[in-house]
Amino acid sequence: MPKAVQTMISSKLAQKLQEQVGHELGAHQQYLAIGTYFAQQNLDKWAALFYQQAAEEKEHAMKIVRFLTDVGEVVHFPAIPAASTGFKSAADAVAQALKWERTVTEQFQTMAKIALAESDYVGFQFLQWFLEEQVEEVSSMEKYLALVESGINLFQAEALLEIED
Template identity: 45%
Template sequence: MSSKFLDLLHEQINHEFNASHQYIAIAVWFDCADLPQLAQRFYQQASEERGHALMIVQYFLDRDIPVEFSGTDGAISKFADAREPIALALSQEKIVTEQIIALAKTAREEGDYLGEQFMQWFLKEQVEEVASMTTLLTIADRAGGNLFDLENFVAREMNNAAEDTAGAPPQAGGGA
C-alpha cells in the first residue's frame, strides 16, 4: 500500500523525532545555564514530540502498513542567549504546522478519509504548540536579560499545565 499521503506520513515520523531531538538539545542547554524551569519545559516538549512520532507509528501498525524509519538530523546545541533557542522552537513549530497541513490536504486530495481524520488532532495540536511558543518568546522578549522573570513565568504558567490529550491517537508502546 503506497500513496503520497503515506509517504509524507513516513517522513513525518522522522520530522517528529528530529523535533524531539532538537528539544532535548535545547533542554540540555537550559540545564547547563542553570535555568531548570525552561529545561523542564523543553524536556516535556521533547517527550511530546516523541509521542507524536509514536502516534504515527501506531497508525501504521493499526492499518497493517510497514513502518519505515530513517536517522535523526543533528541538533543545534549552542545558543547566544535564552531567547535564541525559544525562537528556534517557534520556527520549528511553524514548519511542523505546514507539514501537518500538507498531510491533511494530501489525504483529502487522495480521498484517504482515514488519513484525513487521523490528521485532525495534529492540526489542533499545532495551533496550541505555535501559540505556546509564541507566548514564551513574547515573555522572553519582555523579560530581556532578567531570566528570573522568565523562569518564574514558565514555572507559574507553563510547566504545570497538563497536556490536553483528549481525542489524541494512541501511541505505539502504550505511550511509555
C-alpha cells in the same frame, strides 16, 4: 519480512507520515538540546519545559507509528539529523523552537491537503488531532518567545511557565 497487506490509507499520505516520524523524532532531539541549553544556564524550569516538549514530540512520533501499523503500513524510520546547539541566547533557542513548530504545522497542513486530494478520509481524520495540537504548540512558543524577549529576568520568568507534572 512482513506480508503484503491492503493498507487503509493512500500511498502518498503513508509516505509523508513515514517522513513525519523522522521530523517528530528530530524535534524530540532538538527540544532535548534546547532543554540542555537552559539546564546549563541553571534555568531548571525552562529546561523542564523543553524536556517536556521533547517527550511530547516522541509521543507524537509513536502516535504516527501506531497509526501506520494499524492501517497496515510497514514502518520505516528515517535518519535523524543532529540537533542544533550553540544557541546565542535564550531568545535564539526559543525562536528556533517556534520556527520548528511553524514548519511542522506546514507539514501537517500539506498532509491534510494530500489526504483530501486522495479522498483518504481515514488519514484526514487522523491528522485532525495533529492540526489542533499545532495551534497550541505555535501559540505556546510565541508566548515563550515574547517572554524571553520582554527583558524580564529569566529566573523570575520561570514562575510564569506552565509545566505539567
